[in-house]
Amino acid sequence: MTKTDSTKTEYALLALEDGRVFRGRSWGALGEVCGEMVFNTSMSGYQEVLTDPSYAGQIVCMTYPLIGNYGVNAADAESARPWVEGFVVREASRTASSWRAEETLDAYLKRWSIPAVDHIDTRALVRHIRDRGAMRACLSSVDGDEKSLVEKARASLSMENRELASVVTTKAPYEVAAEGVERFHVVCYDFGVKTNSLREFARRGCRLTVVPSSTPAADVLAMKPDGVFLSNGPGDPASMSAVVEEIRRLAESGTPTFGICFGHQLLGRAFGGTTYKLRFGHRGGNQPVREQSSGSIEITSHNHGFAVSAESLPAEVEVTHVNLNDNCVEGMRHKRLPVFSVQYHPEAAPGPHDAEHHFRRFVELMESERA
């Protein structure tokens, strides 16, 4: 970057594929990225959002306007690195105030080369996406030409049919030890797993073997696990037909299986159901989900752009949870097989802990299957 460039790059542009352009100030790294433009409504937890692999391929806008206030720390990372393509906020805090802070968010984004923009009307952006649906966007602090950026957005990959699990998954299997006495062995399919899911299992006496997304069912069954966990992750579940087939085998083997988010969508497809793209998705920590049999409500953490179609599910699969805002499927279980899943994030991080009990539920399932 030359010196003259750096004076130009005080500003950054965010161009949407439908031609709308927002002009703001550049922060984080200088650069240019394209991705699906989505928004998250959590008021805290930006670091967890940035490091959630499910955001791969996306430019994320936080609806809460002040981001970065408490900086960044190593403990709150949900994976080894940030995965968002770009980051959009109303006002980035250049300083960090927290006893836990290790660096400022700005420095962190620079370190990981994530371009970001602030000082734009994020509410207008969110309303635009809400009304017109999630769309592709290009965020740039190097190209000042609006038309060119809109073109770049249009030329970028669409999230539909996009496969991203292979990008974010672990390259090789690894183990996570149980905390305390080891009671179970769980194989975790890593489609973009968050650290807190692993922590929730470990806390409950599970040893984990985290395997790449392409691992064949036979290899997993050969490990004789007590259970299989299908993680969250980015991309369109429809792009995963090979993996879906492996999952169907695993489920039908009678191995207790638990899926969350992307894993839930893959299970839905494995049982013969279909998935569809939501208009702008659910991303935030305040979504009300009702458990159908008891009527009890949990406030849950969401991050999904696709959902399982309720009508497409076979009779053997029961919808156990629905979203009260839009009635979309939030959880299901197989009536015959020891398999259940939720569309949302019981591991939270960020978000409320109301749904944590699903991990306990899975441990209990493994217990009863063992007996």
Add this chain to the structure above:
Amino acid sequence: MPKRTDIRKILIIGSGPIVIGQACEFDYSGTQACKALKAEGYEVVLVNSNPATIMTDPEIADRTYVEPLTVASVAAIIERERPDALLPTVGGQTALNLALALDDAGVLSEFRVEMIGAKREAIRVAEDRELFKRAMDEVGLVMPRGGFAHSWAEAEVMVEETGYPAIVRPSFTLGGTGGGTAFNPEEFEEIVRAGLAASPILQVLIEESILGWKEFELEVMRDLADNVVIICSIENFDPMGVHTGDSITVAPAQTLTDVEYQNLRDIAIKIIRKVGVETGGSNIQFAVNPADGAVRVIEMNPRVSRSSALASKATGFPIAKIAAKLAVGYTLDEIPNDITKKTPASFEPTIDYVVAKIPKWNFEKFREAEDVLGTQMKSVGEVMAIGRTFKEALFKGLRSLEAVSPLRLADVPADELQRKLARPNSQRFSYITYALQQGVSIEEIHRLSKIDPWFLEQLRDVMSVQERIEGKRLEEIAPDDLREAKEVGLSDRRVAYLTDRSEGEVRARRKELGIVPVYKRVDTCGAEFESFTPYLYSTYEEEDEAAPTNARKIMILGSGPNRIGQGIEFDYCCCHASFALREAGFETIMVNCNPETVSTDYDTSDRLYFEPLTFEDVMNIVDVERPEGIIVQFGGQTPLNLATQLSEAGAPVIGTSPDSIDLAEDRKRFGALMRELSVPQPENGTAVSPEEARVVAERIGYPVMVRPSFVLGGRAMAIVYDAKSLDEYMRTAVEASPAKPVLIDKFLERAAEFDVDALADETAVVVAAIQEHIEEAGIHSGDSSCVLPPVRVAEEHLETMRHYTRVLARALKVRGLINIQFAIKDDRVYVLEVNPRASRTVPFVSKATGVALARVAALVMAGAKTLAEFNLPAELTVNRFFIKSPVFPFAKFPGVDPILGPEMHSTGEVMGVGETFGEAYAKAMMGAGLTLPCRGTAFVSVNDSDKGQAVLLARRLARLGFRLLATYGTAARLREVGLEVESVFKVNEGRPNIVDAIKQDEVALVINTPLGRASHFDEQAIRRAALQHGVPCVTTMTGAHALVDSIAACGVDGNTRPKPVSLQELHESPKSAAQSPRSGAGVRL
């Protein structure tokens, strides 16, 4: 779960008069609860002694009792109404305490009334700190170290565990009354003893200090199916040690990582379940150590609170309304979110803006009180502001405060600056910005103030934006810099000050550059769903969501933050204007910045702009909405002060013209009018210097009443008896200028005073009420009790007042409301003051007469109807005695003399209704929290001119069975007429003296009129002692007579059964004229 059908009738208890720590937020919550339950088909019975509330409007509940909030009075209402259930959680601490007391007295079980919302056990656990602490221990939650002491001896032991500084909080008091922080044994003893005395259960909590920790609050809701949601998190700008009511607070929390926030959320849910609050909202306070994140649970309120009103306004989630529905059995998912319409209430609001609440103090009214903030709340009101950044919200909030003259600091010595930063005070904010400007580092300011560096950084950002424009020519400022100044919340007025130009010029330049605000919606969901409710705030961004309609619309300017002299009464008027105009088919637009009020409820008006009440902010809305009329006459002085400026800018102010408003305020113009109309005024003049003042005073003769121009609530008003005091007043008490001269009036000693409210337009004048003050002239009208109808005035004087009212209303071309203050001295009627606007007494008069004056006035102002078309009589009548009595905050300000004078000190009011004057006054006194003494010793000490009256009074007291106690002079006079009197020393005459007697609870009643400067100290000690020991203390003879009337009405045994009467009964079946109280009144004097 569907709503319960086994209950039909529900009793709601309100919070009584406005006091520090319990303000109109409970009118808001109570009104919401009444409306919600009525809408569900329940019959709602309401009791609240405060007539200035919307909730006590006859339409809000089915049966409305403006009666004292005492066990006896509410028990009588329960017996009469037989409600199935009692909802105690929407009337603040008052309602909660009263509900418990009713239960203790067996009333609830006797009449089979079920407590809904919160059960007795849950209230006890949450409210009794000892039980609460035990409950927290049981679920592994940590509270600050320490414990409860019930005596000084126990406290001494306890402090060894906590060390110094130690926090002392008395149990069961409002706003932390009697609490404080002790830094040494001497302070400790003082605070503990005061705290034990203030606590109704003689208990204080003594705790380790967590001063300087960060303070957070969570608003939690739970339903009967055990679903729990958090509505809002709040972070205090001021650290622990400052009462949250006195802190600047911010929503949502700004400096917590998600891990820390979710931990607080988990704890909050654990607490509400453990305490067992079944349904509704609770507020939980936390302290967090900034060094390591350690958390302490501070307290829980198992009810709707000031913070939940704030949270409701901050998020758009109506906590009280939802709480009421949950109390009758609904679950959260069965209740729709009004704003999005499509989503249920079982969610957690997420906001995409920042909310700042800033307290408003009235320290200037309590000169002896030290301006130091601590664990006892001292603010009298608050503002809320919404912005897209903290900076914007904070600075919008600061200008919403209407600081009379912003503190401009210069040359503050370093040690004083350090002290001001380290010791929280109401001006601390000014000192912080000053320190930043002086280059004091953020680390240093943080070290002294313990305010989180993040907040300080935000302030520094604003300072640097200011620096970029300061001293520049307006036209030279880069458009981006000017835009940024607006984005961070700087007002046009501030920019004008920095560039040495006028506000109008800044506004013009700004508009020329296209720098105008847009309006965003408060929608509970961060724009995830469409909002159907126009609840708006301004910001400087791209997209505007105001979407104004083409309807016929009227804009109503609210009254801003509560303060002494301008409170809930004006919010009442604004709401009524909105209700009436909505019904008449207008679209109504409310502008206000007070989060406690009903007017800032998003469904009171068609559109709500939560904005500062300044010329700039109001005109910006006018530009967008283009209303056909603006009402400035209902919100008190705040909007009235904008009238001329708005009108000159072309805004359509309706009702009485700004010119008439100015005419009434401008001493010279008004004097000329009065001479022209031949209406007598006390002799008067104006002065800008001490010399000039002396000339005026000598011309008209002492004593004189002096006051600054354009003030509220008699601010800095005084009665001056000689040249020396006048000099002192002119030099120290006021800043006079040619634009704002000091007003000097002949003081009419011992005159009787009257407040008249009337309605007028070109077609008619209706005298709504002639209210007689109980206290004589010289006591601020807001601090004097008043009675309707008048009881001791000749008919000819009433006629004169009616006549002058009509003459003045016509001369001022009044269209709407007018309030006139009269005095009668030596059989002559004088006009003291004319206010062509809604007055403080409008709600009281409306409730007494059954005619909603503000509604009629609003329709007349908007031209919907002429006054003649209402077919009202020339003068409204009442069929009972109605008394309005003030309540005072003296107990919160140690060292302040609780004496009445021309400067207003009361924060709120109650109403008493009775068949006789005595009954009504007794109810008013009980409503104001006084226990009427029925026997015991009455202490009498009066000045020479009152001695004649004192004889009459003493005789009546003796006849009622009181023992008499008097100082030597008074005693001698009473003995002359054969009364049996004991004498007692004055304070400076020796021991034991009268103060000792009061402190030993030997005195049941104090009657003490001021003797003058010499005995000032003595009298102050008596009054303070009486205040502390809850002994009624009267400082005027007329007040004393009224009190004796009420004691007589209570019966000698004090056991006369209360006779509650609902407003609906009063106004639906008017008594015949023959039974009019005027003829049947047994009133002396």
